Each structure stands twice: as structure tokens, then as C-alpha cells.
Amino acid sequence: MVTLPSPEPESADSSPHRAREVAESFGVDAARYDRTRPTYPTALIDRILAASPGKDVLDVGCGTGIVARQLRDAGCRVLGVEPDSRMAEFARKTGIDVEIGTFEQWDPAGRSFDAVVAGTAWHWVDPVAGAAQAARVLRESGRLAAFWPVPQMPPEASTAFAAVYREFLPDSPLSLVADRPALELYQTILTKALNGIRETGSFAEPEQWRFDWQRIYTRDEWLDQIPTHGALTQTPPDTLAAILDGIGTAIDTMGGTLTIDYATMVVTAARNGD
Template sequence: MPTSSRDQPRPSGNEPHQARRVAESFGADAERYDRTRPHYPDALVERIVAASPGRDVVDVADVVDVLDILDVGCGTGIEARQFQAAGCRVLGVEPDPRMARFARRRGTDVEVATFEDWDPAGREFDAVVAGTAWHWVDPVAGAAKAARVLRPGGLLAPFHHVFQYPPEILDVLGAAYRQAAPDMPVNLDPLRQALDAYQALFTKIADGIRRSGGFGEPEQWRFDWERTYTRDQWLDQLPTHGGLTLLPPDGLAAVLASIGTAIDAMGGSLTMSYATVAVVASRTGAVGSQGEFAVR
């Protein structure tokens, strides 16, 4: 999608976390969002769980290792449910009450707030995660807050899907946007070299973690995978992308019609190549006299 979408945050020179109209637009059709958005690789979930400290909880005669996960910008709870399935206890923080209501109906505890304004009320966690959402968080303030709520050794692990359109779709997509929304700034260039464009985002996340003063050196984990969509499956997902959530119905219909025609010309399906990349750091800093982590 264009760089204004949830999936393709602007790669440089902008502050997506200040674009609250886009950040809080995804709940317009929460059911579609949850139905169509891809899940995260199981290997990513497993690696975060394995790298988090956990704590021993005595339950009758058994001692079990229970991970407390804070999911920032949890949306409809897609990744939250994956961590729950892995045996974790998950609390979501989500600014859009429509998304939060959906996530609660699917079994995730959610509190409505931006992460910067959220009150942890003394609670601590083994990992703070964010699934394709950390670009809506101030990179320094968000990392500093994560450090304050993490147990020693706890993991901060925001991760993003990076996807690459088939080249034959990109020109059609650009033309459709220009026709449907001539006043909407659209830059499709990052999609032609998606990972290179996203590296600016990953660098910004890592720099924010470093500046927070509460973590060891960040590292990147990358998981490559593919998914083939039928025409109808991809057109069902497209309206959940940020650039399209703001279009009027007639403009949205025009974009979908153009993309549908292009997919038909490709045989009725398209294969998206994904790289899911996490920027990961362990909490090591010391709390200062005011209960704050120093920001350098």
C-alpha cells in the first residue's frame, strides 16, 4: 500500500505517530480487518516467548512458567491471540475503542489509550510487543515507557510485516489512487524496494530504543514467507489499509475495480512475498531517582 497506510509507514522525514486520523481509522471495519489481515509467523512468536524472562507461578502443586505480554496497538487482537495460544497472558493497549471492543469479544483484555498516555498502574511485563503498530508510537517515549513496565531482562519486540507487490500491480495501483483521490499524496516508490524503504523505520525504532537508555543493543530478527491470495481475498483485505480507510465509497470502489481487473489479467490470484522483521532489545537499564529511564 502507499506510504500512508498502516502497512507502509512513511520511511523517512515524517512522524507517523502524530497522524492520529490515520492511526485511529482502522476500526471502521474491525471485523474485516481481523478476517483478512495476515497473522505473524509462528517462529517469531516462539522466539519472543523463548527469549523473554517469565516468572514462576505456583498453581496448586505445579509450578508453571507464565509470560506476561503487553501488546501495544493490539488492534483486533491478531497477534495477542497468537501469544495466548502459546500459553502467555496478554494485555492489549489500543487507541481505537472499536478495535478494542472486537478484541475483547475474541478473548483479549484491552485498555483504550495511546501507549504514551496509558497508565500501567504499577504492572510489569516480560515482553512488550507491537504488531505492525510501533510506527504509531513516539519512538523514544514509547521505548522509555516500555523500559519502565518491563521486568529485568524483559524484551521489547515491535515487529512489522514488509510485503512486496508483484511489479505488474504497482502501476495499476498508482493510477487507481491518482484517479480516485487526486488530492491524496501517494508515494508508491517504497513498494518497489520494500525492505530498503522499511529499513529507515527499523533504524528509527532502534535509535529510539538506544536513546531511551533502558536497553541493551537492539537487533533485528527477520522471517521470510509467502502467501497467495485469490482476487476476492485480496480485494477483501485492501479496504483495511490506511490509504483506503480514508477514501469515500465511490473512490474505494474505483480502486478495487482497477486492482481486480489487474489480478484477473494475472490469472485470478497474486502471491505476496512477506518479510516479518522485529527490532528486539532486552531491558538492562537502571531506573533513575524519579522512576524514569534517562533519555540521552
């Protein structure tokens, strides 16, 4: 889950990529992040590689290396770029080569790639400057692919969880959107990514892909990943404990498990020839 936009149109100054203190907060518990965040459908990895000219891949905002390891296991040579040194260190311990920095300012030092990917990270990148940087480092016909796993909760869960967030985080954007349709909210992020790619003039017309899958969480599994959400990484411990207790109680009421239908949404485009 990402920090979602508010229901009202946001100004440029409130765009997610400007919230650096949140973007660089996930390393507070890198092991939990890696343990609890979902991997991505194999069909997505396969489709990106099939649509790319080769297997040299740059992973933007690679975090703990979740996407990078999937790509490595698919035979790719992967380099990660990550602004949070704690996340980068975790990824390195799993065998991923990572350089520290924000993608927009990162120096590729003359290197080029067949694909630039970003898993649950592109909303932290300036959509225009990031797409322009991707165009600079991609080889001809190289592919940019940014993707997010969008969790679609059962209505009773989203209603119950929203009530908890509104009680304990009344001023958080999360409390405003927790019971709204997730795909509707994520479309704001997808549209920004699409428009940023178009604005560079360096790519073919971008596409949206979708991959559907499902996961059943136990109560403890769902509670374990909640502190890794962008809206909660900086929440005071007492408040976070109350939120976890409230959501845990709600899951108990629903039978002790939570079934999430995920739609992994992809914004992707191929770089034009020189």
C-alpha cells in the same frame, strides 16, 4: 500494510505517530480488519518468548487481538493497550483483556511485564516516548519487540497497482511509493524504532530479525483487505470503489491470484538491568 513514508525525508510533524486521525481509524470496520490482516509466523512468536524472562506480555496497539490471540495460544498472559475503542471491543469479544489508551500516556498502575510487543503498530507510537514507556513496564531482561509483515509484490502487480493509486489518489503518499521496493520503504520505520530504543539508554543494543513466508491471495481476498490500509480507511466510498475495480481488473489480467512474499521484520531489544 502500513501507511508508508514519502520518498522525501519527512519532518517530525509528519511522522506517522502524529497522524492520530489515521491511527485511530482502523476500527471503522474491525471485523474486516481481523478477517483480512495476516497473522504472524509461529517462529517469530516462539523466538520472542524464548528471549523473554517469562510469559506476561503487553501488546501495544493490539487492535482486534491478532497478535494477542497467538500469544495466548502459546501460553502467555496477555494484556492489550489500544487507542480505538471499536478495535478494543472486538478483541475483548475474542477473550483478550484490553485497556483503552495511547501507549505513551497509558498508566500501567504498577504492573510489569516480561515482554512488550507491537504487531504492525509501533509506527503509530512515538519512537522515543514509546521505548521509554516500554522500559518502565518491562522487568529486568524483559524484551521489547516491534514487528511488521512487509509485502513484496511481483513487479507487474506493484506497477499496475501504482497506476491505479496515481489515477484515483494522486495526492496520497501511497501513490508516490506504491511501486518502490517495500523493504526499502519500511527501513525508514525500522530505523526510527531502532534509534528510539537506543535513545532511552535503557536497553541493550537493538537487533533486527527477519522471518520470510508466502501467501497466495485470490482476487477477492486481496480486494477484501485493501480498505483496511491506513491510507485508505478514510477514502470516499466512490473513490475506494474505483480503486477496488482497477486493482481487481489488474489481478484478473495476472490470472486471478496474487502471490505475496512477506518478510516479517522485527526490531527488538532486551531491557538493561537496574
